[in-house]
Amino acid sequence: MYLTPEQYLEIERKAEWRSEYYAGEMSELAGGNQAHGLISGNFIAVLHGQLRRSACRLFAFNMRVNIPATGLYTYPDIVAACGELKFIDAEADTLLNPVFIAEILSPSSEGYDRGRKFEHYQTIPTLNEYLLVAQDRIHVDLYTRQSAGAWLLTSANQLTDTIALPSIHCSVPLAELYEGLQLV
Numbered sequence: 001m002y003l004t005p006e007q008y009l010e011i012e013r014k015a016e017w018r019s020e021y022y023a024g025e026m027s028e029l030a031g032g033n034q035a036h037g038l039i040s041g042n043f044i045a046v047l048h049g050q051l052r053r054s055a056c057r058l059f060a061f062n063m064r065v066n067i068p069a070t071g072l073y074t075y076p077d078i079v080a081a082c083g084e085l086k087f088i089d090a091e092a093d094t095l096l097n098p099v100f101i102a103e104i105l106s107p108s109s110e111g112y113d114r115g116r117k118f119e120h121y122q123t124i125p126t127l128n129e130y131l132l133v134a135q136d137r138i139h140v141d142l143y144t145r146q147s148a149g150a151w152l153l154t155s156a157n158q159l160t161d162t163i164a165l166p167s168i169h170c171s172v173p174l175a176e177l178y179e180g181l182q183l184v
Contacts, residue, residue, distance in 0.1 A: 002024035002025070003021070003024055003025070003026060004024075005021065005071070005073070008021040008026055008073065009073075009088075009089075009091075009094070011026070012026070012064070012073075013091065013093070017029070018062070018064075018075050020072065020073060020074045020075070021071075021072070021073040022070075022071060022072045022073070023071065029075060030106070030108060030109070032104070032106070033106070033135075035135040035136070035181055036077075036104050036106060036135055038180055038181055039104050039133055039135055039177060039178065039181065040060060040061070040077055040078070040104060042176060042177050042178070042179050042180070043060075043077075043078055043102065043104075043133070043172070043177055044058065044060050044078070045176075046170075046172050046173070046176050046177065047078075047080075047168070047170055047172070050168075050169070050170040050171075051080070051168065051170065054082070054168070054169060055082050055083050056080050056081065056082040056099070056168045056169070057080065057081055057082075057085060058078065058079075058080050058168075059078070059079045059080070059081075059095070060077065060078050060079075061075065061077065062075065063075070063076070063079050063093070063095055064093055064094045064095065065079060065094070065095050065096075065098055065101070065124075066088050066094045066095070066096055067120050067121070067123055067124055068096070069123035069124075070119075070120045070123055072117075072120045073094065074117070074120075076098070076101045076102065076103060077102055077103050077104045078100075078101070078102040079095065079098045079100065079101050079102075080098065080099060080100040080101075080167075080168045081095055081097050081098050081099055081126075082099050082167075082168065084097075085097065097124075097126040098124060098126060098127055099126055099127060099128050099129070099167045099168060100127075100128065100129045100130075100131070100165060100167050100168050101121060101127060101129075101130050101131070102130075102131040102132075102133060103117070103130075103131070103132055103133070104133045104135055105132055105133060105134050105135060106135060107136075113132060114132060118130060118143070122151065127145065128144065128145045128166075128167035129142060129143065129144050129145070129165055129166070129167045129168075130142070130143040130151075131143075131163070131165070133177065135181075136183070137157075137183060138157055138158065138159060138174060138178055138183060139155065139156070139157045140155065140156050140157075140163055140172075140174065140177070141153060141154075141155050142154045142155075142156075142163055142165070144166075156174055157174075158174065159174050159175040159178065160174075160175070161173075161174045162174065
C-alpha cells in the first residue's frame, strides 16, 4: 500500500519501532547489537564534551532526517546540526539541515550505508561529513564534501589514529571510539 509522507509521519510518530520511508513505502529498521550500542555510546561520550558550548547539537538514534531531494526519511545513528535547527514541521522531530552524519556499520546494513543511503545523503546541501564506523574491526571511513561537490575519503584503522571532524569542530580518537570492544 502506497503511503504519502504525511501518512508515514502520522504512523511513525505513534509507532514503537522506527521505520524508514522512501517512495511510498515504510521499512522497519533493525535493532543494534552489543558492539553497535557500545560504539554509539562511546561516540556520544566523545562528542558531547566537545560540543557542550558550541552552536552545534548532537542527536543519536531517534532524530529522523528528511532528504527533500530524494524523499527519504531515515534515522542516522548519529547526526549533528549547527546554528539554527531546521525541521520539517512544528513537531521538531525531523531534521532538515544536518552537517554531520555517522552510521555504525553492521553486516546487514553496510552495503546500503556505503551505497544507496550515501547517494541520498549526498543531496543534502548542508551535509559536509559522513562517517562510517566498522563494528567488526578497527576502521572508519570519513567522506568530506569538497568545494566542487566531490567527496574526499579519509580512512583510519589504528587505535592510535584520531579522525578530525571540521564541520562540528571535533576530533575522535579511535581508542576512545572502540573502548571496551573486544575485537579478534
